Amino acid sequence: MSEYIVEMRHVTKRFPGIVANDDVSLGIKKGEIFALLGENGAGKSTLMSILFGMYEPDEGEVYVRGKKVETFSPNHATELNIGMVHQHFKLVSNYTITENIILGMEPQKKKFGFLPVVDIKNTNKKIAELSKKFGLEVDPTQKIENINVSMQQRVEILKMLYREAEILIFDEPTAVLTPQEIEFLLEIIREMRRNGKTIILITHKLEEIKQVADRCAIMNRGKLIEICDVAETSTKKMAELMVGREVSFTQEKTPCKPGEVMLKVENLVVKNADGFPVVNGVSFNIRSGEIFAIAGVAGNGQVEIADAIAGLAPAAGGKVILDGQDITNSPVKARNKMGIAYIPEDRQTWGLILDFTLSENLLLRRYDIAPYCVNGVLHREHFTEKSEELIEHFDIRSGQGGQTIVRSMSGGNQQKAIIAREIDLDTPFVIFVQPTRGLDIGAIERIHSQIIAERDKGKAILLVSLELDEIMNLADTIGVIYNGQLLKIAPAETMTSNEVGQYMMGVKE
Ligand SMILES: Nc1ncnc2c1ncn2[C@@H]1O[C@H](COP(=O)(O)OP(=O)(O)O)[C@@H](O)[C@H]1O
Ligand SMILES: [Mg+2]
DSSP states (O other): OOSEEEEEEEEEEEETTEEEEEEEEEEEETTOEEEEEEOTTSSHHHHHHHHTTSSOOSEEEEEETTEEOOOOOHHHHHHTTEEEEOSSOOOOTTSBHHHHHHTTSOOEEEETTTEEEEOHHHHHHHHHHHHHHHTOOOOTTSBGGGSOHHHHHHHHHHHHHHTTOSEEEEESTTTTOOHHHHHHHHHHHHHHHHTTOEEEEEESOHHHHHHHOSEEEEEETTEEEEEEEGGGSOHHHHHHHHHTSOOOSSOOOOOOOOOSEEEEEEEEEEEOTTSOEEEEEEEEEEETTOEEEEEOOTTSSHHHHHHHHHTSSOOSEEEEEETTEEOTTOOHHHHHHHTEEEEOSOIIIIIOOTTSBHHHHHTTTTTTSTTTEETTEEOHHHHHHHHHHHHHHTTOOOTTGGGSBGGGSOHHHHHHHHHHHHHHTOOSEEEEESTTTTOOHHHHHHHHHHHHHHHHTTOEEEEEESOHHHHHHHOSEEEEEETTEEEEEEEGGGOOHHHHHHHHTTOOO
């Protein structure tokens, strides 16, 4: 028998127009933590979805415990004791934790010897035992809609364990967690290894790999680049293999030289559709030449602050003052004219017109002014010239350059297009909400240096991000939001990421 519990030989998987996995061969040993590292779109999820039976490879073979896999289906993978926690959880929100865990495999007992009923009591007991063994405490009777993301992830993990998974695949499990929750998850993963389980950890975070993984496979554009021994390989080396060039982790950033107050937010209140104040009395200032970053766990009101400043959500109370002018009730277009550029969280609804070309999208905010439009006549040649300049400068990759229909572009390149267009407006105040969400290290690095360059030109910048690393890298001042309120505002250099993480969870001094 081979030394590997899982072996993939020459696996190729194609999607229309792209080879997602290109002749990948690798072996995973029983009882190891095997990391899969690669930029966005490198083919990690596809490769592991094949192992979990969601796709059949176009070419190549998969072996589990030395036996060739003939049937590709999640049911068969479950029979082979393979489990997967997907990037986006697949839980039913109005079911309880127990109901979700047993979904599809309800254990039955016979009432009066013949009526089948679901044996909830015994199931609850078994779940409680599993939770205890792995330190995954949950209340099995809670409904999914009432628990937070980190709890939901525990449910996904318990679901795998309940099905007696021995090979556990985690697809970017830490993307949605706070630093403290990440530590906790990594400890659970180690505990699973101690119990003899085999773990596959997909991530693009090098630190996590360094902390827990034994070996790491690095993928780039569908191909396997290398499998390295984590203890013997530096994170820098891994990053370079991953992006195919040298990278710097921390941005070169000189101390900020703040000027006058550009944006003043006083006692801002924003209510949701139910009239609940999701932003509840928030005040802060941003000066020219300063990056003010709002840190916080998703859903604490940070996006609503950005929306209220940009005019996309009405303020129910308080004031927003831009460069001395009260804009609390101004329409969006007026705010834009007065100098707000906005890179929104929801790219597809607010950011782009998907059926327009890239070139049209890049000029969306300027088509009605000179030199693009003079006396009511559009000048296409200026469109082309300008969009080519932006495509080049922001490294926006697409099939047919400016003529590409935006809908067909990858999410990362759509994001680069919005950033290019908004930065190019050259407004004194720019809002970035989750500017690098879903992008890979190479693109993140480029966008971060662009944000810093804008600051250095003297712009005031509001950054809203769920990525603590991003906040720590870029912020001059950090405001931590919890439950609609800024629990703490302080210069970035006075706080460690651990302290920020504490405030994010609502811990006060
Ligand atoms: N179901 C699908 N249909 C078409 N293209 C897909 C599908 N799934 C993934 N792809 C493409 O395959 C490539 C690899 O994707 P994926 O495996 O998700 O990468 P990763 O997980 O490393 O980010 C990407 O270019 C992606 O757009
Ligand atoms: Mg993926």
